[in-house]
Amino acid sequence: MRNGRKTREIKRVRNETLVALRVIYPGPIQADQLFRSLLVLFPTLEFDHFKRDLHYLCDKTYVQRVETEGDHDPALIPWRRRWFRLTTSGIELADSCITDPALDES
Amino acid sequence: MMASLKKPRSANLARTLPYEMQQSLGIKARATDCITRDVANKIDNKHAITETYGVTIEQVQRYLQRIRQHPLRPEKKAIEIAQKKAEIAIETENKRTEEHRTRQANVSEVLDKVFGDLAKCEPDLWSHRAFLMLMGLAYEKLSTNEDELSTEELVKLTKALGDACKVQPKVKTDMGVRQKGQEQTDPIPKKFAEIVQQVYGTNFNETEDPREGGVGG
Known part of the structure; x- marks a missing residue:
């Protein structure tokens, strides 16, 4: 289920997410702010799609969710307000130290 | 004929x-x-x-x-034109991506200069939502080429700062939990005070009012 998105676009969004997170590494950033900055490149990107990509990157352990102490119940925090940061393998990928065929655009 | x-x-x-x-x-x-x-x-x-x-x-x-x-043959020509158009579209797309990435690199440089070493905010400053929010906003504004903060964002920021002031966070470190009043190893970058002053037009002085977490009005 790709929700009508092309493979190339999906890969680009995921790659740009990593690039954006790399900018503030090792700091985290909120999903909403990340999403808004991506809208510059992908004006038609929807948050649901982006959420799916974030989920994917988390599952691949390139990105991790950061839970702050103020989050009493992390599961109840809306996605837009959740914090994310790159993991070690995420920064390696963003720095092109390693490659992932699933994210290779060529 | x-x-x-x-x-x-x-x-x-x-x-x-x-x-x-x-x-x-x-x-x-x-x-x-x-x-x-x-x-x-x-x-x-x-x-x-x-x-x-x-x-x-x-x-x-x-x-x-x-x-x-x-x-x-016209059909062949149409295919060639379509291929050329697709190539141009991809080139334009790549150019835009390249520009965006250059911008990201510049944003990174600015954030690094303004907020200092971002490593300092992790994990010590995870509970300092205000710091993170401010940094996030700066990132968002710089990377999307917008130059003004909206009222809503200012309200959010104010609330976050207010929360950060009311609840002096217990900061988790590798050495255990650090309580208020204990010596801190400069968890907030020096320029943070300047940024707060620029945003609010008010003072940010830790020594003036330590009970309020250093944010004056």
Whole structure:
């Protein structure tokens, strides 16, 4: 289920997410702010799609969710307000130290 | 008439079929495919063609064959144009991505200069939502080329700062939990005070009012 998105676009969004997170590494950033900055490149990107990509990157352990102490119940925090940061393998990928065929655009 | 049939030179060779022949065959000269189809339909009328124009149906077929194989056949050209368009679209896309990435690199430099080493905010400053929010906003504004904070964002920021001031966070470190009043190893970058002052136009002085977490009004 790709929700009508092309493979190339999906890969680009995921790659740009990593690039954006790399900018503030090792700091985290909120999903909403990340999403808004991506809208510059992908004006038609929807948050649901982006959420799916974030989920994917988390599952691949390139990105991790950061839970702050103020989050009493992390599961109840809306996605837009959740914090994310790159993991070690995420920064390696963003720095092109390693490659992932699933994210290779060529 | 035969001379024009022997030397096809352009994609519109269909037009070089004699007008009378086109009329007789009832075909449209502008579309090669039409000619092919229509001639094929009328192929049984070969005697009429030969009688009228003095050419055999084989000659007409050879001619049409040559049109089909011509490198500038309209269909082929359309495919080439579509391919070129797709290439240009990808190039434009790549250029935009490149520009965005350059911008990201610049944002990174600015954030690094303004907020200091971002490593300092992790994990010590995770509970300092205000710091993170401010940094996030700065990132968002810089990377999307917007230069003003909206009222809503200012309210959010104020609330976050207010929360950060009310609840002096217990900061988790590798050494355990650090309580308020214990010595801190500069968890907030020095320029943070300047940023708060720029945003609010108020003072940020840790020494003036330590109970309130250093944010004055």
